[in-house]
Amino acid sequence: MQMLLTLRFDGTAYHGFQVQKNALSVCEALQDGMQALYGMRPPVKGCSRTDAGVHALEYCVSYMPPKLIPPQKLPLSLNRFLPGDIRVLAAREVPDDFHARYSAQSKEYLYRIWNSPVDDPFEAKYHWRISQPLDEAAMARAAAYAVGTHDFAAFMSAGSKITDTVRTVHFFRVQREGRAIVLHICADGYLYNMVRILAGTLVEAGAGRMPPEGMRAALQSGRRALAGDTAPAKGLFLYRVNYGG
Incomplete structure (x- = not known):
């Protein structure tokens, strides 16, 4: 049996989850802890690639444990060897053919905006501050156009090798x-930077620089230039991974 870990991490100090050649990643820090716990670094499968500076409230990792530690004891055992900005919240056994990424049915993200001329020093690392007043009702109308199955090519940053850009959005909510x-x-x-570009597009709608229908126009055109800016990574949180069953 494999083990499935649920992690929570502050991504400020890390260059995403995936191991990097010249930068510290969440995966490297996790495997450093596993080295101390198990005496070896087992290969791990993450549920998602995350950009530098992105956070996670629930990030799932599957791996084959080198030795048996009961799931109920594993979080405390592994947390002793992890930095304070990464924590294991839970562990459970899953079948050998389970994959943290490919077994997921859907994933949920939060993007946090601080709508004020003055930043909050306790929250500044975890939101995108927009000074101009935003109309959340206009943002919600724009978000509604993204719900359903669409080609999201306009909401993907350059550099991705993905050719199938059709995705299904189950819901997209805006709450003040x-x-x-x-x-x-x-x-x-999700496509590369898709959530951050969607967030930037909603800000354009909320600021009145784009009508809510601009979201539909960007989807239909597939042109990146019709969507908003890519919002900063620090406001993005992986919220939940849904596996079903």
Whole structure:
């Protein structure tokens, strides 16, 4: 049996999850902890590639443990060897053919915007500050156009080798919480920087620089120039991975 870990991490100090040649990644820090716990570095399968600076409230990793540690004891055992900005929340056994990424049915992300001329020093690492007042109702109308199965080519950054750009968005919600505006999206998969470009597009709609229907126009055209800017990584959180069953 494999083990499935649920992690939470602050991505500020890391260059994404995947191991990098010349930069510290979450995976490298996790495997350093596994080296201390198991005496070896087992290969791990992450549920998603994350960009530098992106955070996770629930990030899932599957691997074959070199030795048996009961799942209920594994979080505390492994956390002793991890840096304070990475924590194992839970562990459970999964079948040998399980894959943290390819077994997922959908993933949910949050994007946090701080809508104020003045930043919050305690929250500045975890949101994108927009000084101009934003109309969350206009943002919600724009988000509604993204729900469903569409070609999201206009919402993918250059450099990706993916050719199939059709994805299904199950829901895309906009909620204001005081000065914070939280975007919550669930989809069966995502393109490179897709959520961050969608967030940038909603900000354009909320600021009145783009009508909400501009989201539909960008989807139909497939042209990156019709979508908004790529929002900063620091406001993005992987929120939940849904495996079903």
